[in-house]
Amino acid sequence: MITKISNPIFDTITIIGAGLIGSSIARASEASGVAKTIRIYDTNEAVRACAAQIGLGDVSDTIEAACTGADLVVLCTPVGVLGAAAQAAAPFLKEGAILTDVGSVKESALNDMVAVSPAHVHVIAGHPIAGTEHSGPDAGFAKLFSGRWCILTPLEDQSDSYQVSVQKLSRFWEAFGSTVEIMSAKRHDLVLAITSHLPHLIAYNICATAEDMEQVTEGEVVKFSAGGFRDFTRIAASDPTMWRDVFLNNKEAVLETLGRFTEDLAALQRAIRWSDGDQLFDLFTRARSIRKSVIDAGQDTAAPNFGRRSDEDDTPAE
Amino acid sequence: MITKISNPIFDTITIIGAGLIGSSIARASEASGVAKTIRIYDTNEAVRACAAQIGLGDVSDTIEAACTGADLVVLCTPVGVLGAAAQAAAPFLKEGAILTDVGSVKESALNDMVAVSPAHVHVIAGHPIAGTEHSGPDAGFAKLFSGRWCILTPLEDQSDSYQVSVQKLSRFWEAFGSTVEIMSAKRHDLVLAITSHLPHLIAYNICATAEDMEQVTEGEVVKFSAGGFRDFTRIAASDPTMWRDVFLNNKEAVLETLGRFTEDLAALQRAIRWSDGDQLFDLFTRARSIRKSVIDAGQDTAAPNFGRRSDEDDTPAE
Ligand SMILES: NC(=O)c1ccc[n+]([C@@H]2O[C@H](COP(=O)([O-])OP(=O)(O)OC[C@H]3O[C@@H](n4cnc5c(N)ncnc54)[C@H](OP(=O)(O)O)[C@@H]3O)[C@@H](O)[C@H]2O)c1
Numbered sequence: 001m002i003t004k005i006s007n008p009i010f011d012t013i014t015i016i017g018a019g020l021i022g023s024s025i026a027r028a029s030e031a032s033g034v035a036k037t038i039r040i041y042d043t044n045e046a047v048r049a050c051a052a053q054i055g056l057g058d059v060s061d062t063i064e065a066a067c068t069g070a071d072l073v074v075l076c077t078p079v080g081v082l083g084a085a086a087q088a089a090a091p092f093l094k095e096g097a098i099l100t101d102v103g104s105v106k107e108s109a110l111n112d113m114v115a116v117s118p119a120h121v122h123v124i125a126g127h128p129i130a131g132t133e134h135s136g137p138d139a140g141f142a143k144l145f146s147g148r149w150c151i152l153t154p155l156e157d158q159s160d161s162y163q164v165s166v167q168k169l170s171r172f173w174e175a176f177g178s179t180v181e182i183m184s185a186k187r188h189d190l191v192l193a194i195t196s197h198l199p200h201l202i203a204y205n206i207c208a209t210a211e212d213m214e215q216v217t218e219g220e221v222v223k224f225s226a227g228g229f230r231d232f233t234r235i236a237a238s239d240p241t242m243w244r245d246v247f248l249n250n251k252e253a254v255l256e257t258l259g260r261f262t263e264d265l266a267a268l269q270r271a272i273r274w275s276d277g278d279q280l281f282d283l284f285t286r287a288r289s290i291r292k293s294v295i296d297a298g299q300d301t302a303a304p305n306f307g308r309r310s311d312e313d314d315t316p317a318e
Numbered sequence: 319m320i321t322k323i324s325n326p327i328f329d330t331i332t333i334i335g336a337g338l339i340g341s342s343i344a345r346a347s348e349a350s351g352v353a354k355t356i357r358i359y360d361t362n363e364a365v366r367a368c369a370a371q372i373g374l375g376d377v378s379d380t381i382e383a384a385c386t387g388a389d390l391v392v393l394c395t396p397v398g399v400l401g402a403a404a405q406a407a408a409p410f411l412k413e414g415a416i417l418t419d420v421g422s423v424k425e426s427a428l429n430d431m432v433a434v435s436p437a438h439v440h441v442i443a444g445h446p447i448a449g450t451e452h453s454g455p456d457a458g459f460a461k462l463f464s465g466r467w468c469i470l471t472p473l474e475d476q477s478d479s480y481q482v483s484v485q486k487l488s489r490f491w492e493a494f495g496s497t498v499e500i501m502s503a504k505r506h507d508l509v510l511a512i513t514s515h516l517p518h519l520i521a522y523n524i525c526a527t528a529e530d531m532e533q534v535t536e537g538e539v540v541k542f543s544a545g546g547f548r549d550f551t552r553i554a555a556s557d558p559t560m561w562r563d564v565f566l567n568n569k570e571a572v573l574e575t576l577g578r579f580t581e582d583l584a585a586l587q588r589a590i591r592w593s594d595g596d597q598l599f600d601l602f603t604r605a606r607s608i609r610k611s612v613i614d615a616g617q618d619t620a621a622p623n624f625g626r627r628s629d630e631d632d633t634p635a636e
């Protein structure tokens with residue numbers, strides 16, 4: 001839930017990159033009252049025009065106008081251009097301004113931002129664990145972050161003023177209904193490699209395999225996709241630029257988890273080849289227990305098919 | 319949509335195995351009026367008691383009582399015991415009775431049923447492409463098959479009376495709101511290997527990998543599962559017995575598609591290792607196009623996160 005707060009946390013905030021996440025932050029900031037002024041900027045003129053048209057804060061035409069005097073600058077671009085975006089913003093960042101991001105990889109993001117920022121700026125990397133498979137300014141909505149985690153990966157800087165900035169940034173995300181978790185960038189990248197990056201990689205891969213099989217089966221893969229495959233296609237509908245950058249910037253952790261996945265898959269393949277029913281049964285039973293943990297942790301709904309209904313007037317008997 | 323038909327297609331139908339699919343057929347039969355009498359039987363006494371308690375047709379206490387005089391017998395057990403279930407039913411099947419099933423693998427099902435059936439019975443294998451991750455008699459609901467495909471894989475028997483039986487069985491599924499597609503058992507098993515069996519295998523495998531990583535990351539895999547992983551856990555929540563039997567009985571097609579998947583994954587791994595951004599981008603873009611085909615074919619909703627809402631009062635701006 002977003003509840004309007006009584007005192008703004010920041011005077012002026014600036015969002016760089018007005019896509020799904022950037023536009024959602026703009027809407028959530030508006031709804032929660034975290035800032036007096038909300039500025040938004042994007043290098044893409046068409047995106048700026050769209051942002052202005054749908055009323056996402058004050059749209060700036062230059063990065064200078066966007067960043068000058070801002071108390072908080074949130075970079076919402078793909079991970080691969082975070083360094084370039086930070087460098088463009090750097091000359092205009094005032095003393096004590098907070099520079100943060102929302103990228104899905106954190107060690108490279110933190111390094112890229114620190115490398116180009118003046119010493120008087122507080123760099124704190126961040127990642128809201130919230131999103132959809134859609135992108136662009138009109139895909140955003142205010143409640144995207146509500147009931148979700150937001151991970152912050154600050155520097156080891158223990159100065160009082162830096163700590164105050166970390167607290168302010170935490171309150172900012174909490175105002176959107178998020179729960180903030182603080183961890184090291186390295187740990188973030190390992191955890192997300194298994195919970196997000198590997199699943200996306202696998203989903204993309206199975207879609208590529210299916211696309212080749214589509215020729216063998218003359219259109220029947222899509223036709224009968226409701227058997228399980230369609231759920232993978234949703235994950236694989238995510239933005240190719242965003243995901244290319246994730247894999248290029250979290251190479252080490254992704255290759256490590258992918259290695260484990262491939263080993264496990266080889267064992268499963270062997271069990272099928274040798275008709276080892278017990279091994280299959282045991283592994284499937286173990287896998288099922290993790291589903292229970294996910295539901296118990298409140299991270300998903302137990303309704304069948306994510307509550308997808310098989311018919312307009314159908315209510316699955318649960 | 320299920321609409322009540324005016325003339326029952328069968329006098330008496332018998333459902334063997336009162337789990338998710340069996341109980342859904344019982345409810346759909348009741349709702350559509352496809353039969354005058356609906357009998358149900360399960361080897362598990364507790365399941366029979368539950369079926370009787372929730373009012374799923376006439377619950378029989380023996381397979382003899384269930385099958386004697388029935389016009390249609392639908393086997394709704396796991397694939398691995400279809401032969402045993404057909405053998406138990408065989409002595410009681412009357413001349414011209416239809417024996418069918420709903421198993422997720424068709425070549426083995428057809429062979430297993432034919433091997434034990436008297437010549438005067440019409441064996442027609444079937445598979446409704448509908449289901450949820452839940453099992454048991456209370457997981458079923460009448461609309462499960464509505465708007466879904468049902469694949470029938472008949473024998474090559476071209477006798478007039480056999481063809482009439484195929485038509486009657488088609489009308490039976492159509493009365494539940496399904497669209498019937500007829501193909502060979504071999505083709506079914508190849509198409510389903512990619513659209514259903516491989517996705518389930520991969521989902522089980524990623525859950526197993528994640529479970530091991532859960533120790534490395536001290537509980538954080540479940541905590542941050544909303545980043546993509548949780549969608550795999552749902553698929554991996556399906557019944558271990560059912561899926562063990564699927565993999566043991568569709569070994570050849572599953573190993574073939576798994577081989578393709580593994581090759582593709584090796585190429586993807588290499589692209590990450592060598593930072594080949596263009597290759598990643600191209601593959602992700604290709605994968606995305608298949609999502610579009612799935613939506614265009616009406617096989618899924620375009621709402622973000624399958625319409626899962628991030629908050630009770632949230633309506634994603636689409
Ligand atoms: N989508 C998710 O589910 C999700 C979840 C959590 C975090 N994230 C992270 O959030 C970030 C943004 O993702 P998104 O889904 O919001 O992407 P998006 O919808 O594609 O938006 C990104 C926007 O940034 C603009 N941009 C690109 N380079 C820029 C630059 N140098 N300066 C200013 N603007 C620039 C893009 O313009 P063009 O269109 O012209 O490139 C686009 O409008 C990524 O780092 C991603 O890892 C995404």
Ligand SMILES: NC(=O)c1ccc[n+]([C@@H]2O[C@H](COP(=O)([O-])OP(=O)(O)OC[C@H]3O[C@@H](n4cnc5c(N)ncnc54)[C@H](OP(=O)(O)O)[C@@H]3O)[C@@H](O)[C@H]2O)c1
Pocket residue numbers: 334335336337338339340359360361362365394395396397399402403420421422423445446447448449450451452453454455557560
């Ligand atoms: N679930 C899906 O999404 C889905 C979709 C399409 C097709 N199918 C196919 O439908 C079939 C049933 O799946 P389901 O999900 O309905 O499974 P389920 O909920 O586990 O039900 C199977 C029922 O059959 C009973 N049974 C086992 N052996 C039997 C026998 N020899 N004679 C009579 N009853 C017996 C089981 O009793 P116990 O509990 O004691 O074993 C159980 O009650 C499987 O072949 C599956 O491949 C499933």
